[in-house]
Amino acid sequence: MGRFILRRLLEMIPVLLVVSAVTFFMMRLAPGGPFDSERAMAPEVRKNLDAYYGFDKPLLTQYWNFLKNLAKGDLGPSSKYSNRSVNEIIGGAFPVSLELGIWSLLVALVIGVTAGLIASVKPNSALDYGSMSLSMIGICIPTFVMGPILLVLFALKTDWFNASGWFFPRDRILPSLTLGAYYAAYIARMTRGGMLEVLNQDFIRTARAKGAPLMSVLFKHAFRGGILPVISFLGPATAGLLTGSFVVETIFNVPGLGKYFVTAAFNRDYSMVMGTVLFYAVLIILFNLLVDVIQVWLNPKLRFE
């Protein structure tokens, strides 16, 4: 297992190199630059700014310098927030995204798995149809509709929550629900599918025939196999919860990283774009690795190879 993980980690390096090169050169192909604004800049000022950020050097040199700094763990200065380094911005914003992601994941798992289990116990019953229709609705309603609806209902009409911000513990609830609901719907359907497949197998029938109670069959015998599809979904889902929160962060004004990920591109804040893209790339690769390890651990049919 150690060798497996090590190999996967080493494989990361060429992947990241490709990601960084593609991002770097594509970003530079886009028209406009970090210092373009509605007010023209004096050429001397422009020259000095370019020199300060190293934009006056040939592109290849700039890329090479970026890689050299990256090796030292330095993602460079942000040209938009001129007082901050990209490391500092990510360091400040990611914990917020992470917290939002964890709460949303909890929402998604608790609601999703419970609904899926209930549906799978009595397939094709009213209960099954009910929870599956609800989950279909959850998948269909995008976060930018769900967010404002929750906001108007629970923050403006009833005054239970703040409409915006990330100040108090209760400020976590609406954004987490909005972000988690979508994934909960997917997880519910996957749990139902996975459980049904397992519940129809012979060993379950044997267990039931021996008189094992429903709960015991569900959790002792079926759950471990039935939950597998959800586990493999969790890798990309977790990465998605952490990266895809731009909309939710905007609706509820959460000071997370998702916002910078998007606005950096609009601002042509080159080092910020590189920093966030690489950071997310590393996250996604690590989560997928983690999921692979958990899958082998849950499913004896798989081996580290």
Added chain:
Amino acid sequence: MRFYYSTIFLFPLFAALLCGCEKRVTRVEDGDRRQILHWGNGAEPEDLDPHTSKGEIEHNIQLALFEGLVAEEPRTASPTNGVAERWVVSEDKKLWTFYLRKNARWSNGDPVTARDFIDSWQRNLTPSLASQYAYMLHVVKNAKAFNEGTLTNFSEVGFKLIDDHTLQIQLESPTPYFLSLILHTSWYPVHLPTLRKHGRVDDRRNRWTRPENFVGNGAFNLKEWRMGSHILVEKSPTYWDAANVKLNKIYFYANESMDSEEKMFRGGQIHLFKECPQAKIDFYRKNKPHLINIAPILSTYFYRINVTRPPMNDKRVRRAMAMAIDRTAIVEKVTRGGQMPAYNLTPPDTAGYNCEAKLVEDIEAARKLLAEAGYPNGENFPKVEILFNTLESHRAIAEALQEMWRKNLNINVTLRNEEWKVYLSSMQQLDYFISRAGWGGDYDDPNTFMDMFVTGGGNNETGWSSKKYDNLIAQAGMIADPVKRFALFQEAEKHLMEEMPIIPIYFYTRPRLIRPSVKGFYPNLLDHHPYKYIYLVPEDSTR
């Protein structure tokens, strides 16, 4: 099972119940009682250094943290005493002597001296700092040369230290709007010993603007800066006029989305914010007029014309198109925020200047001009395109113009929208026919609008060039007499409206949402609101 089932769907309700359902005291209500202002400030500020940041968002916060030689009077934002107690100007209006008050203090207790000001201006003009607004200091003798690196000896620049509390500024030419100009943040002093402690003074990454390091001389002092969330400033005990400062704290909230700000406002989280979303203006005007305040600001919405491209290189075509627009319909039916139709470039009453040579809307005359240019009834009119940056409100205006030109002149124009930076780059490279534009004045004087269109001006971006216009603007820059000076601007603007390298559409207003509890806050053209005059009185009625 049934039990578990129902809990799932009641989860949000339970969560809410756990948080309690009692009517909470909102942040605004709490702030009203404790003199804490909650200010919706738009996007995250780029920096708080007054010499490297440039926008209105940063300015709003810097206005609390710093004070220049002069400061804004609250009603009109015109210059009044700041750190300078009084000043004297020479007969030729070129030599200004400022006498600083002796009780002005930095937030660390140091006295604010004339040396602090001059060192700060030197820092702002240092080429390696690459300050984008350093040109605001170019009216000073030799400042431009020093800023561009052609002069290295700062003592040749027109700043002269007389003693600890007196300084002189020698200008290149008489500048009647000089006091207005030095309200700008680029003229603010910074505490150089603090900057030196935290790195090089010309390094934009110097960490002196962080709350733990910050030293300022304004009525408020920086306490917290949570990126993407808020900035908190607190009343400064060392400020010379602290006895008259009524607010205890101001929270500046960073929020990029106007819709989200409007929800914060409705939810009682902020007292005010800059711009009510367009779709909601009608609602507030009809149903809650006491919460909306629509006032003109020093900004013009116009279209640039690329005069190097046929058919727009013919001024008859440009004039025809400018005359065939119903501006009243645009502000009443499209923008609906109380904007004023614009028939010239400079907003009305800019430092008392009102343009006389206004464009006249006349469809018949427009058709005639178009026919003279070789397109009778719009026949054979080449393909022309309107460029705008991607935004619903710009699209709506462009579509209205498209329809007016089709109906009135029988010409077809197409629309092209581009993402902000792409649009800026297209405009700079003159890769357009007609392009949406906006301009906000940097200071209260017609010059901030008029010098935009001199030959080769960085913000001209139309390819238009006129010797006559250049001369008029240059002459206006030499004259101290305000009457003669405005006469030159009148002539220049008349010429501009005859040549029509731009099509004025409307003068902006600011539809601000503001709680009635905010007192001492007056709408003004520059939209500057000095915080030391603002105070809060709890509202009697409930929300």
